Amino acid sequence: MRVMVMVKATEDSEAGVMPTDELGAAMGRFNTDLIEAGIMLSGDGLKPSAQGKRIAFDGAERRVLDGPFAETRELVAGYWIWEVRDMDEAVEWVKRCPNPMPGPSEIEIRPFYTLADFEDAMTPQTRAIHEKNAETIAADDGTNA
Structure with a gap:
């Protein structure tokens, strides 16, 4: 099962407060454990939403919204992509994670x-498009970035 593990933003992360060296080292050791266990596929921290943009869709209309965005507790400050047996394994790994923020924080896990999952909603032609895209991405050696 592939999951996205999201570190929720806090007032500190939205203010651009960088982690201490102690926290950076602890997170580095945690990431090493994840990599050695074959679980971590990718992961990164995200800059504050003040440096981001949102695109709002309404039919054919597109509207660009500049950050910062309200509701800090709903924002994501960083993420991992993990391959785990099941949600229980993901929860157990998150419980081992150092607190990613100086104060109270949350981590969300989503499969x-x-x-x-879309079998009943896709025609064979649509499925073929998505399968080809997945094959292309898997074969990409980084030159298409």
């Missing part, structure tokens, strides 16, 4: 959809 990804797979093509099988």
Whole structure:
């Protein structure tokens, strides 16, 4: 099961407060454990929402919204992509994580959809498009970035 593990933003992360060296080292050791266990596929921290943009969709209309965005507790400050047996394993790993923020914080775990989840909603032609895209991404050696 592939999951996205999201570190929720706080007032400190939105203010651009950088982690202490002690926290950076602890997170580095945690990431090493994840990599050695074959769980971590990717992960990164995100800059404050003041440096981001949102695109609002309404039918054919597109509207660009500049950060910062309200509701800090709903924002994401960083993420991992993990491959785990099940949600219970993901929870156990998150419980081992150092607190990613200087004060109270939250980490959210969400499973990804797979093509099988859309089986009843896709025609064979649509499925073929998505399968080809997945193959192309898997074969990319980084030159298409």
